Amino acid sequence: MAKIVIMGSGVMGTAIAFPAAQNDCEMVLIGSPLDDHLIDAMAGADRVHPGLGVPVPASITLVKAAQMSHSHFAGADVVLLGVSSPGLSWALDQVSSFVKFRPILMMVTKGLDVVDGNITRTLPPMIDETLTRGLARTLPIVGVGGPCIAREIAQGLPTTAVFASGNLAVAEECRTLFQRPDYQVRTTSDLIGLEAAAAIKNLMTIGIAASWSAGSDRDGASPAKRNMNAAAAYFQQATAEMAILCHWLGGQRETVYGLAGLGDLFVTVSAGRNSRLGLELGAGALVSQAMAGPLEGVTVEGVETGLKLAVGLKSAFASGDLDPVALPIVCALVAAIVEDTPFKIQPEAF
Amino acid sequence: MAKIVIMGSGVMGTAIAFPAAQNDCEMVLIGSPLDDHLIDAMAGADRVHPGLGVPVPASITLVKAAQMSHSHFAGADVVLLGVSSPGLSWALDQVSSFVKFRPILMMVTKGLDVVDGNITRTLPPMIDETLTRGLARTLPIVGVGGPCIAREIAQGLPTTAVFASGNLAVAEECRTLFQRPDYQVRTTSDLIGLEAAAAIKNLMTIGIAASWSAGSDRDGASPAKRNMNAAAAYFQQATAEMAILCHWLGGQRETVYGLAGLGDLFVTVSAGRNSRLGLELGAGALVSQAMAGPLEGVTVEGVETGLKLAVGLKSAFASGDLDPVALPIVCALVAAIVEDTPFKIQPEAF
Numbered sequence: 139m140a141k142i143v144i145m146g147s148g149v150m151g152t153a154i155a156f157p158a159a160q161n162d163c164e165m166v167l168i169g170s171p172l173d174d175h176l177i178d179a180m181a182g183a184d185r186v187h188p189g190l191g192v193p194v195p196a197s198i199t200l201v202k203a204a205q206m207s208h209s210h211f212a213g214a215d216v217v218l219l220g221v222s223s224p225g226l227s228w229a230l231d232q233v234s235s236f237v238k239f240r241p242i243l244m245m246v247t248k249g250l251d252v253v254d255g256n257i258t259r260t261l262p263p264m265i266d267e268t269l270t271r272g273l274a275r276t277l278p279i280v281g282v283g284g285p286c287i288a289r290e291i292a293q294g295l296p297t298t299a300v301f302a303s304g305n306l307a308v309a310e311e312c313r314t315l316f317q318r319p320d321y322q323v324r325t326t327s328d329l330i331g332l333e334a335a336a337a338i339k340n341l342m343t344i345g346i347a348a349s350w351s352a353g354s355d356r357d358g359a360s361p362a363k364r365n366m367n368a369a370a371a372y373f374q375q376a377t378a379e380m381a382i383l384c385h386w387l388g389g390q391r392e393t394v395y396g397l398a399g400l401g402d403l404f405v406t407v408s409a410g411r412n413s414r415l416g417l418e419l420g421a422g423a424l425v426s427q428a429m430a431g432p433l434e435g436v437t438v439e440g441v442e443t444g445l446k447l448a449v450g451l452k453s454a455f456a457s458g459d460l461d462p463v464a465l466p467i468v469c470a471l472v473a474a475i476v477e478d479t480p481f482k483i484q485p486e487a488f
Numbered sequence: 489m490a491k492i493v494i495m496g497s498g499v500m501g502t503a504i505a506f507p508a509a510q511n512d513c514e515m516v517l518i519g520s521p522l523d524d525h526l527i528d529a530m531a532g533a534d535r536v537h538p539g540l541g542v543p544v545p546a547s548i549t550l551v552k553a554a555q556m557s558h559s560h561f562a563g564a565d566v567v568l569l570g571v572s573s574p575g576l577s578w579a580l581d582q583v584s585s586f587v588k589f590r591p592i593l594m595m596v597t598k599g600l601d602v603v604d605g606n607i608t609r610t611l612p613p614m615i616d617e618t619l620t621r622g623l624a625r626t627l628p629i630v631g632v633g634g635p636c637i638a639r640e641i642a643q644g645l646p647t648t649a650v651f652a653s654g655n656l657a658v659a660e661e662c663r664t665l666f667q668r669p670d671y672q673v674r675t676t677s678d679l680i681g682l683e684a685a686a687a688i689k690n691l692m693t694i695g696i697a698a699s700w701s702a703g704s705d706r707d708g709a710s711p712a713k714r715n716m717n718a719a720a721a722y723f724q725q726a727t728a729e730m731a732i733l734c735h736w737l738g739g740q741r742e743t744v745y746g747l748a749g750l751g752d753l754f755v756t757v758s759a760g761r762n763s764r765l766g767l768e769l770g771a772g773a774l775v776s777q778a779m780a781g782p783l784e785g786v787t788v789e790g791v792e793t794g795l796k797l798a799v800g801l802k803s804a805f806a807s808g809d810l811d812p813v814a815l816p817i818v819c820a821l822v823a824a825i826v827e828d829t830p831f832k833i834q835p836e837a838f
Contacts, residue, residue, distance in 0.1 A: 397724045
């Protein structure tokens with residue numbers, strides 16, 4: 139069977155190992171330098187991943203960062219970037235050092251990249267550039283999108299994901315490795331669109347959640363204390379703005395209305411750190427206050443996305459490539475993040 | 489100022505009176521024969537509508553069904569159907585009897601209609617047929633769509649709605665009457681698409697909520713006890729199926745991705761009776777069991793929509809106009825409603 143090496147043993151990197159392991163792929167799970175405790179826990183008698191709460195399949199080879207060697211990568215058909223965005227440069231360094239052949243590079247890591255101080259782009263071109271420096275060919279990259287609460291994948295609860303690659307045959311090849319009755323895989327050739335949607339949905343989630351809690355007697359904690367009408371308008375407007383940005387970044391608008399856009403946005407709004415930050419902003423907190431208070435020490439991916447997006451937006455607004463009037467939620471979020479101003483909901487803008 | 493007569497003083501009929509009353513329109517609110525207690529309550533000293541929990545503007549004229557007369561309709565610019573679907577035939581009878589001129593007919597009532605025993609259609613052609621029998625001209629109908637929790641409108645919480653009319657100028661005319669800082673109105677000429685999306689979203693909500701609670705340890709009552717991945721896949725697939733049905737019924741697919749589709753679906757899934765029925769079905773109950781148990785005596789609009797849709801779908805599948813393979817959620821819901829079979833979630837079908 140195929141051999142798959144996963145870089146990063148956090149909840150997402152580990153969870154995605156489950157369907158492939160259940161398909162009898164040879165699995166190697168390599169922890170980041172911050173993951174030693176996770177590897178130790180999974181190597182224990184009960185093999186339970188602390189973040190997932192379920193035992194990992196016994197067939198998975200567990201490796202600490204310091205123990206990593208060329209042998210772990212030997213014969214790998216797929217190397218999968220399973221880290222969250224702050225771990226990406228570590229993971230790419232390791233792949234550069236240890237991987238001397240041409241596996242398929244899958245990625246669950248999501249985010250944006252800034253280049254030349256004024257261009258925002260998706261991760262695949264950056265990764266391709268980093269890993270193929272001096273090589274003649276580009277790397278076959280497969281992005282993994284769609285709504286994926288990691289714990290649910292590990293628990294075997296029904297999940298549908300999207301694998302995207304510029305070369306659809308490569309995405310199909312990966313699909314055969316991961317497809318399970320409880321892990322349904324669709325494929326698309328719109329890698330850039332999928333990566334754009336996956337990154338930007340984290341930012342939009344902050345805005346939607348903020349609309350829930352805006353107003354004096356609203357805390358957004360339960361449906362009864364949420365502005366439902368405003369949030370619905372925000373949800374719809376957010377998809378429209380995602381489609382504009384997705385197209386601008388080189389993807390297809392349609393991808394935003396598929397599982398990797400709409401589906402993922404729906405689940406991200408329902409729970410998680412981006413949503414928590416949004417509730418704080420809606421209640422009147424500044425980003426700085428929320429990040430120094432209730433969300434201290436937490437990485438909120440939508441904030442990172444907002445910072446990276448701000449760079450390219452500035453150029454695009456100046457050149458006329460994008461019209462800020464069509465992006466009221468994005469502009470309000472970027473202002474709140476970059477200038478640390480209060481986020482104000484403004485349904486009259488759309 | 490304009491005069492607006494609203495038929496039906498339930499939560500929605502009454503709530504929509506607020507923005508127009510605040511714009512100094514002359515408002516007449518006529519209760520259905522089942523609404524006498526509501527009219528009495530609003531005519532009391534505190535003017536509080538029991539379902540809304542807030543006092544209605546003092547300028548609104550309150551009328552019980554039995555007191556209705558031609559004078560209430562004299563000079564009306566707009567007659568608004570504010571009843572829920574079971575009250576529609578009563579409201580249309582009254583309009584036929586009392587309205588001898590040609591006001592704009594607005595409608596918040598949502599549903600589908602069956603004609604000739606094998607055709608499913610949206611409400612506007614039925615209403616037009618009913619009200620213009622023997623007349624030379626059709627009636628200018630304006631559908632009101634978009635995410636509208638009635639209580640939030642009455643509380644002045646930010647809401648965005650969509651007014652739809654085949655004649656966009658008529659929708660614009662209505663917009664000027666209702667537009668408020670906290671009640672933003674967009675317009676579209678896709679009346680049929682808006683009405684189709686508004687009706688079908690109630691049915692799709694049942695399926696999405698069912699995916700939350702499917703599985704042995706899931707009750708769907710709180711986010712922690714919901715299948716988030718499955719629901720996200722269902723949410724996205726539901727929009728795709730709504731677009732197919734919307735187009736089939738004569739509307740535009742794009743309308744489904746707008747506020748009257750996506751936005752309304754988002755808020756409907758979050759709360760309400762369709763969602764409650766879905767949670768029951770996901771947990772294994774039959775429609776008959778849920779409707780005789782936890783939802784006894786409750787009108788679930790998605791069930792009505794499913795029954796009406798089933799008639800037209802049967803013809804459309806037989807003729808090849810629609811392909812059931814593209815509509816797995818709709819088919820599963822219609823089977824559960826019409827044949828009273830268990831609803832089974834099936835992400836592998838899409």
